[in-house]
Amino acid sequence: MVKNFHFLNMLKQLLILAGTVAGTELYAADWSGWRDNTGSGRVIWGNGFENRTANPFRLGCYSIEPHSGLNGGGALCLTRHKPEDYFFQEITLENVAPGELYQLRLHVRGENLSQWKIMSFAGLEFKGDKDKWISGSYIGGEVEQEDFRRYTLDFTIPANAKKTNMVLFMSRGVTGKLFFDDVEVVSRGSQFTAIPLKPSTALTIRPDEKDFRFQIDPAAPAEAEAIVSVTQNGKTSDIRLGLDRRKQLTGKWPQLSPGPVDVEINVINAAGRLRLGATRFAFQKARRSPLPAGSCLIDDRGRAVVNGKPFMPVGVFTDRIDREMLRRLRDNGFNCLISYSSLQRSGEAETRRQLDLMQQYGIKAIFSLKDQPDNVTSWQIREWEGASGGLAVAVKAVSSLRNHPALLAWYICDEAVRLHVPAIQKMREVIAAADPYHPTYSLTNMWANFPYYGLTGDIAGVDPYPVKAKGKTQSIEEVTTALQAASLSSQPIWITLQAFNRGIYSERPWNAAALDRTRAPSREEMRAMCLLSVIYGAKGFLFYSYMDAAQRYEAARPGSSAAELQKLYHCAGELKRLEPFILEAESRAVPQSGPVNPTIHCRYFRLPTGEVRIVIVADNATPGKAVFRFNGTGKLISRFGLTHPLPDGSYEFSSARIDSDILESVPADDGRPAGN
Template identity: 25%
Template sequence: MPAIAAAALLHAMPPQDCAPNLLHNPGFEQGLQGWRGAGAGPDSVAHGGAASLRYHNPDDARYRTFSQTIAAQPGQTIAFGAWLKGRGLQGPSQDRGASVYIQSFDAQGRFLEGRYPAGIVGDSDWRPISARYRVPRRAARVTLGLYLRRGTTGTAWFDDVYACALSPQATLYPAGGRTLIETPQPQWLTVSSVLLDRQRKVIDQTKLRRYIADRQWLTYTPPPLPPGEYRLRQQVTEAATGRRRSSEIALDIGQPTPAVTIDGQGFTRRHGERLFPLGIYSTRDGDDDLARIAAAGFNSVLNYRYGLGKDADGFFRRSRRHGLQVIYAIKDLYAGSRFAPATRGSYAALAAAQVNRLKNQPNLLAWYINDELGLEFLPQIAARHQQVQRLDRHHPTFQVLNKTAALDDYYNSTDILATDPYPVGSEPHLRRTLHDTLQTVRAARGVKGAWMVIQIMDHAAYDSRRPARAPTEDEVRAQAWLALIGGARGLLFYSYNDLFYQQQRGRFERAAFAAQWRGIARVARQIRSFSPYLLTGDGVTLQLDGRAAARIFVRGDSALLLAANPEARTVTLRLTLPDGWRHQTERSLTMSLPPFGAVHLPLRR
């Protein structure tokens, strides 16, 4: 079964196929037994059995959830869902309605991440809502809940709720003609490979049977063929269970090197030369703004509002005038996604029109195909990735996720992976930046690009109830250093336009913006100056006591040492450089790093 079809079946999993169901009293046949929450009660209107949970909310200021803790373990994938019925469900925003969610917390009770699938609005008969969730490695408690989203009024019924752990299975991670097979336990596997030409005609087929204990690289060698663009479709099948996972990638034979590509160490190459993408998100695209961005040291810009009905050619032209590469967004062209534009045609046709019209822009760097969409959209994302590969072999696809536990699932649907921790104002430290970078680099497996998003925005820009709390220059620098230490091959700052959010509230201060931007620019220029060291791929991460992190980036007989403190307290850093390396004349270094302090030191052999 193709991966897309398998994923579609998984998302539609009915509760009766979920065994064992991790929930107690999922059909409310015992009233509210096992569920936490007040204000709702059992009802005889039911989807299955004789009861359901009914919740009526006439007050848009009231917000309640009905939940229970489930016995889920870190690393597990949970399929969850419920049947919902609604009457008069309405709210002021697009993010409204009734739905089901799952979320996790660490051992200290701090929120980690969650999945919140789109629910039902208005009047609706019984409808299934389902999604998947990968439990983070740091999770100590996982809860599933039912709710009306904030600001939603009306009546909702919930029934036949389910949550089940999916058993892990063998997976394949292709890298050109080589494919990494990983399996959760030793077993016999069959790996089949099918080579297709541009007309989707089968050119070659092979099948291998292997006993793999953990992980193994396999090589596919195509027969002698004329130069051209081909597709390699592969499938790994477990002999004991028959379960399958599939992938499909572009395989160029005798073709010119793409204009922009990801090399064997995960670096971006443009016209054959390595480039460290140092970009910034911005919906402001005037010449003054682009000039300011370029002068700050950035070499790339991502404007995710561009697309249908916009002057994309003008945006490319203005960006090019200021020496900026463009990461172009087609991230919203998915049925059912929050910002999908209205269309009478298909989203695939809209995406094809965008790609075909813009793929020859000389400063196009990558296609932005996903901004934090969950696993329920993965079949569409994978199809978009393959579509872009077929239409434009010269530019990679790029996506950003906010849940590191699911990174592996997205490997076969992109060329570049990134995550966006946004820790400032949400946590008292910056540890998540390093953690998420390490997880992103691990998931990229040295084959995909691994980039990171650095927070420069204030969370209050998206929630007026929060006090203003913009990241300081030290916090921006520490985030960036931690990402570089963790192995990021590119950085994107989020976001330039959010630095102006107070304009809409009548509280914008030009002097405050100028000071904040000067700090951001200082960090960006420093990173750009590091490029000769960042692009070698040669270096070593130092093992340190405590939370501080450090890495040496080597370039011949010189090197760059980066060190960062993710804590809101001063730490003393003691480290011994590898044999042969010195800072000035010293091999052993002791330094005091202030809260969120970050340093860079030159080293010599």
């Protein structure tokens, strides 16, 4: 009997290691004898410095300053008035071990620094018995006086170290202020996550859905494979799958009944018997029933589909709503918004009244629950309509409002640090269980962490804000960088675009002098950011923010808001003109003919009717030109006059600044000459 047991166990291992046809069910995987590298990538310590009452740095020279960090959030400020002062505090790191590779990640900027070209500002110090200093590892560089710069430092811990301390400091003799934001220490090994692509919405397996698809981190090694473990009602089916060239895995669900389904995806190196990453999700198998009115599902092309029709979000961020605002948005091409006050503390009646008002004006709600994950922000609503606790309140709100016709999606992450991803993923799961008919949307300004951030929502969001102070060569290349990073998760992307002057966030009360020290994007820059997002595949477009353009500008400089709002209206109008092409057209990148200008980008869109649009963007303020050849398009008309036909049939785009153009196909008998 014992011999038979060992034989069966060995046979089971051979089945798992030898591989099976996709969709074949196996015995439960046995990980005995495998090396586990899945703890790699975990956050050892992290802080985004949003909560002033929870400052881990207790010395008086450290303070948490709101509106001083990345994108207007909080930051840790280290202040020194006298050059002879030299104080700093150590933060002891827990759960670290000698021999493992770690990385310190942080963003730093300066203000009124007496010396700012090169300095040291962060590091690790290792101590042995009796707190004796062993060694240190430090990082420094050129500190910008206005803009944050990201720094990283890889380190290992000496074998004889008993304590590892992180230090944030200012070089000796320097006075002024240093600001630190999004400081993290992470384990550097493998954390090859799996992002659900199918099912695409609310972690819900539809009744007729037979297949699943996951995006594995594209950085996974070529020999990587995966074992998908599907558990329901105590029964587990293990399915071993290879990865395709995109590092995606596709398989078939085992027989499932309606209800909860737990899924674990282990990325493996079978030959080395090594687990490279483990991702767990709580899915739901849906019962067969008609789609409710107002449902929003993500289709296999990454489009939002509302009531059976493709929908392209064009919206704004705001902190409150009123009739005049909704009328302006409706009349100028917008169809949705995110209000930070979506969930009213007073209860369901007032929350529902806001949604009713939006419905009257045809504006959809991307409903904000971003403060409800535990330990993420200090604005969590903990009591609401009889529910207690952040997640319980979120579930109560979702259950109460999920059938409202104004609802488009749930907004559950707003620039949270990597440390908070597990908490946001948990909220994603409980929201999906409560509402299987609306997606979750998650936004980050730390796109270097994709595809990991894809765990937090059905729709990925990034918010590059590239336009900064006057007097510098401007570039919107950051928009491309953010979108390319987000694309690593292969999810639909709804981008947030800059529609504000950073001076709004530098001083209180709002004032004209602060606005004059920097600037907002011009109309051409804002349009170029929109069209660059179209080129790189965004399916939704949000502007941050209406409250800046309409309210804060007006408070700082009376009479200025009208011009800022016109920029928003112009961009929304151009996006609406392109909507059929973004949602329905086949598209491809267009290479340049002749010398390549890397600052100019181009994409071709063609509808089934044959109608064509070609979008071209210059992402840099340096004057430049590029030549493109388009085959089979017929006559093309330049919308903004920056592209002209050449005698050989090609087209030349030229720009003296950040700008954009759209070429539109027209009938051959159209009286206008090509390019005009």
